[in-house]
Structure formats: C-alpha cells, structure tokens
Amino acid sequence: MTSRRADQLARANALSPLSSANLTMLCDFLYDRTGMQFGESKRYYIDRRIADRMAHRHLTAFADYYALLRAEADEAEQLINSFTINETYFYREDHQLACLSRSILPEIVASKRPGDKIRIWSVPCSSGEEPYSIAIWLLENWALVDAYNVEIVGSDIDTAIVAEALEAKYGRRAVMRLSPELIGRYFEPIEDGRVRLIDDLRESVTFAPCNITDAASVARQGRFDVIFCRNLLIYFDGAARVRCMENLLKSLLPGGYMCLGHSESMSRISANFITRRFPDAIVYQRPEQL
Known part of the structure; x- marks a missing residue:
C-alpha cells in the first residue's frame, strides 16, 4: 500500500459517522440522481464510502463535502x-440467452432482411460480462449471427466500471460458468491467472455511460430490438x-x-408490455401499436 493511500485511509477512519440529518440529505441526493434507495439500514456501507471520498478531497466536515x-x-x-454494485459473471441467467437465440431473435428477423441491423442493449453492463456474454452466446448458438448486422451496446451509470468493461480483463470467478473450450476460444491469458477477452470480441460491443432514471441519458x-435490464430494479422504489x-x-x-x-x-411496474412466456424464459414485449 502506498503511503498516500495509507494516509487517506487513516483520515477516513478518523471521520465521524454521519448524523441522521446528514444521512438523510445524502440518501436524498443519491435517490434524486440514481433512483437507488439507501437509508439507515445501510449506514455502515454509506459511512465508509463517504469517509473515503471526504478523505480523498481532504475534507473533514460533511457540510463542506455536501x-x-x-x-x-x-x-x-x-x-x-x-455506491454502485457490480456483481456479475459470464453466462449469468443463461436461460435468457437461450431464449434470445431460440425464440426472440427468430421472431425479430421474421420482419427483417439479411443484412438489417439488430440492436441489443445490456444495461447495467457492469464490467462487461453481461454484453460480452450475449456476443459469445450468439456466436456459439445462433446460426444466423453473420447474416445480420448485430450491434450490442453495454451501458452503466458507473463510469469507472464502463472503463473496466473496455479493458475486458477478468479473474477466475467471472468465467466460472464458461467451459474450458469457450475460455480458450475467446480469451487470452494475462498476469496473475487472469484472462482478457480477445480483440475481435471486445470490438463487437460498444460501451457508453447511461443513467436509466434520466430520460435524456436513455x-x-x-432504440433497440432487445433490452437486457437485469437485477437493477430491485434497488429502486416503486416510483x-x-x-x-x-x-x-x-x-x-x-x-x-x-x-x-x-x-x-413487470406486473407492478408497467401495463404497457405484453408478457411473453417462451420455453426458456418469461420476457416482456412492447406492442406494435402503443
């Protein structure tokens, strides 16, 4: 650990926990900006992150930091x-990927011509595992992948994690669901037992920061043919x-x-979607006329 980082940690440890009023102010700020709910039940999590940011900015009073x-x-x-949570891995909930290749895409291409664009959006994308999984799955499981112009976009509110996604470097846990054959085909070994996605795959996904609570950012x-928005809404309140x-x-x-x-x-969120029950997964469809 560098002396600078050690000094920063020491300053962070010396800061007092937030008062109830300051905690409320901060949680309201985060909610307004992200839609994510935090409160007293996550006080330790909040105090540690605020202390770290205040120490980084050489501040000791919350009023000054706010x-x-x-x-x-x-x-x-x-x-x-x-404050964002970026826990994921390759081929997470792969039954939905099976649904994509077996049911969703066949319906989509029924109204397209070879060479037409198909846009797929993964939000939140975390450090890239989600959209890169889509790319690998389609290469392995959808025979028509080369017949169409498939564009995959990954987005996340966390700009630092988007930068990590562009690097596409992963440890063992991230690829634990992939077979040795897939790892050998799509990754190259780097230092400390980690792997990096090959260039062709990294270039097949476009990344951009996005806050889905903000209409302009979205x-x-x-516009997209398919959106994967998985395990994000659980952090939001109803509104x-x-x-x-x-x-x-x-x-x-x-x-x-x-x-x-x-x-x-979707049942308690929006009545504007049609529930589709495919063999592999339940998904939601925007009506043709809305």
Whole structure:
C-alpha cells in the first residue's frame, strides 16, 4: 500500500459517522440522481464510502463535502461510482440467452432482411460480462449471427466500471460458468491467472455511460430490438421503477423485447408490455401499436 493511500485511509477512519440529518440529505441526493434507495439500514456501507471520498478531497466536515458534491459534477460521478454494485459473471441467467437465440431473435428477423441491423442493449453492463456474454452466446448458438448486422451496446451509470468493461480483463470467478473450450476460444491469458477477452470480441460491443432514471441519458442510446435490464430494479422504489421503465419503453422499437432479472416482474411496474412466456424464459414485449 502506498503511503498516500495509507494516509487517506487513516483520515477516513478518523471521520465521524454521519448524523441522521446528514444521512438523510445524502440518501436524498443519491435517490434524486440514481433512483437507488439507501437509508439507515445501510449506514455502515454509506459511512465508509463517504469517509473515503471526504478523505480523498481532504475534507473533514460533511457540510463542506455536501457543498462540493452539489457544485462539482465530477465529484458526484465519483460518489455514485462508489455506491454502485457490480456483481456479475459470464453466462449469468443463461436461460435468457437461450431464449434470445431460440425464440426472440427468430421472431425479430421474421420482419427483417439479411443484412438489417439488430440492436441489443445490456444495461447495467457492469464490467462487461453481461454484453460480452450475449456476443459469445450468439456466436456459439445462433446460426444466423453473420447474416445480420448485430450491434450490442453495454451501458452503466458507473463510469469507472464502463472503463473496466473496455479493458475486458477478468479473474477466475467471472468465467466460472464458461467451459474450458469457450475460455480458450475467446480469451487470452494475462498476469496473475487472469484472462482478457480477445480483440475481435471486445470490438463487437460498444460501451457508453447511461443513467436509466434520466430520460435524456436513455434517449441518447437510440432504440433497440432487445433490452437486457437485469437485477437493477430491485434497488429502486416503486416510483423510480416506473420512471425507469417509461424511459426504457421509449427505447424499445415497436415489437421489441425486455428481459428482466429472475426476481423482477413487470406486473407492478408497467401495463404497457405484453408478457411473453417462451420455453426458456418469461420476457416482456412492447406492442406494435402503443
């Protein structure tokens, strides 16, 4: 550990926990910016991250840090990055990937011509495992992958994790669901037992930061045939979920498909989707006329 980092940690450890009023102010700030809910039950998690950011900015009073937070977009971005959860791995919930290749894409291409564009959006993308999984799965399991112009986009509110996705370097846990054959085909070994995705695969996915609670941020990504938005809405309250789904609905092309996480359901969020029960997964479709 460098002396600078050790000094920063020492300063962070010396800072007092947030008062109840300051905790509420901070949680309201995070909710307004991200839609994510934090509160007293996650106090230790919050105190540690705020102490670290305050120490990094050489501040000891929360009032001074809060003023800085509201004045500097870069500090707000750094704080939000520190609060995001990026736990994932390749081929997570791969039954939905099977549904994509066996059911969703055959329906989509029924109204397209060879060479037409198919856009797939993975949000949140974390450090790339989600959208890169889509790319690998289609190469391995969809015979028509080369007949169409498939564009895969990965987005996340955490700008630091998007930068990691571009690097595409992974440890053993990230690739634990992949067979040795797939790892050998799509990854190259690097230092410390880690692997890096090969160049062709890295170049097949485009990355961009996005906050799905913000309509303008979502609109900048364009419109998609399929959106994977998995295991994100569980961190939002009801109002934020509705706002997010309104934004994502506008990003779906008519007849487009939405894939949520296994513990998430559209039933209490939006009545604007058709529930489709395919053999591999339940997904949600935007009607052709809406």
